[in-house]
Amino acid sequence: MADFTLVIGNKNYSSWSLRPWVWMKHLGISFEEIVVPLFQDDTDEKLDSYFSNSKVPVLIHDDLEIWDSLAICEYLAELYPQQGLLEDIQARATMRALCAEMHSSFICLRSELPMNCRRTPSAVILSDDCLADIERIQNLWRHAGNFSDGKGGYLFGSFSIADAMFAPIVFRFDRYCVPLEDSASRYVKLMLKHPAMLAWLESAKAEQEVIESEER
Ligand SMILES: N[C@@H](CCC(=O)N[C@@H](CS)C(=O)NCC(=O)O)C(=O)O
Structure with missing residues (x-):
């Protein structure tokens, strides 16, 4: 398995983003990270292409998009059941x-x-x-x-x-x-x-x- 992208908000503030990020790091999954600063003039535009209603985090894995922190963690735990x-x-x-x-x-x-x-x-x-x-x-x-x-x-x-x-x-x-x-x-x-x-x-x-x- 490879080709994960995680779209997150500001690391300082985005509590929802922290959750899957920490989980992926803990599982040792390598992923591309896209940081979209929240509450800026162009935030919605940058998040427009995702199915998340302008929210972060979003996990992209091949054709799959998951836009909920808990669902992302559960999905990855199922992919890596030995550790997850x-x-x-x-x-x-x-x-x-x-x-x-x-x-x-x-x-x-x-x-x-x-x-x-x-x-x-x-x-x-x-x-x-x-x-x-x-x-x-x-x-x-x-x-x-x-x-x-x-x-x-x-x-x-x-x-x-x-x-x-x-x-x-x-x-x-x-x-x-x-x-x-x-x-x-x-x-x-x-x-x-x-x-x-x-x-x-x-x-x-x-x-x-x-x-x-x-x-x-
Ligand atoms: N249910 C979502 C909640 C996502 C959420 O509310 N994310 C906040 C970031 S901390 C957000 O994107 N806020 C931007 C906004 O509300 O415009 C999840 O668990 O991932």
């Missing part, structure tokens, strides 16, 4: 439930703490709704530990799609100095050392665009 999927069926189902909840929830946290990878770490005042999102995420992370294969410090032990899906939360917790319970704090530190996260951060820092609405 948790062996245990219960762990796998629980992992999918975590991913789906991440995909569809935490609206307060997303709007109050926009992903801004190069932000100088500092705390902000958090609303009760945002604190509830943070509590729920830690609860999910703890629950995942019950299904861990014991092979690493990631959510399910081995690195899985769940870690890719929660990668933007890791940057948010770190950059907004969110107080966390010990196990969550250890997990954030581990994720921040992952080579794919380090590489993403380095590129994010090199970007020039500033999206004012995402700066807090």
Whole structure:
């Protein structure tokens, strides 16, 4: 298998783009990367040729176009089952439930703490709704530990799609100095050392665009 192209937004801000990017790097898949800076005058025009309704990420593999972060991660996990999927069926189902909840929830946290990878770490005042999102995420992370294969410090032990899906939360917790319970704090530190996260951060820092609405 070859010939993958991943269309993404600004690395500093595009949380949805980070997920499949980290997953592909983790799986060791080589791919061409097209970065389309978001919220510029020409963004829609640049994304027009894709079937994604002007959104990123988009994975292109031969004639196939996939325009959803979770669907991209699942597709690649099916192509590379040796590395991509948790062996245990219960762990796998629980992992999918975590991913789906991440995909569809935490609206307060997303709007109050926009992903801004190069932000100088500092705390902000958090609303009760945002604190509830943070509590729920830690609860999910703890629950995942019950299904861990014991092979690493990631959510399910081995690195899985769940870690890719929660990668933007890791940057948010770190950059907004969110107080966390010990196990969550250890997990954030581990994720921040992952080579794919380090590489993403380095590129994010090199970007020039500033999206004012995402700066807090
Ligand atoms: N469901 C999509 C969400 C994609 C999405 O909302 N992407 C944001 C980037 S972080 C985007 O393209 N925003 C540009 C816009 O809304 O115009 C996925 O999971 O990939």
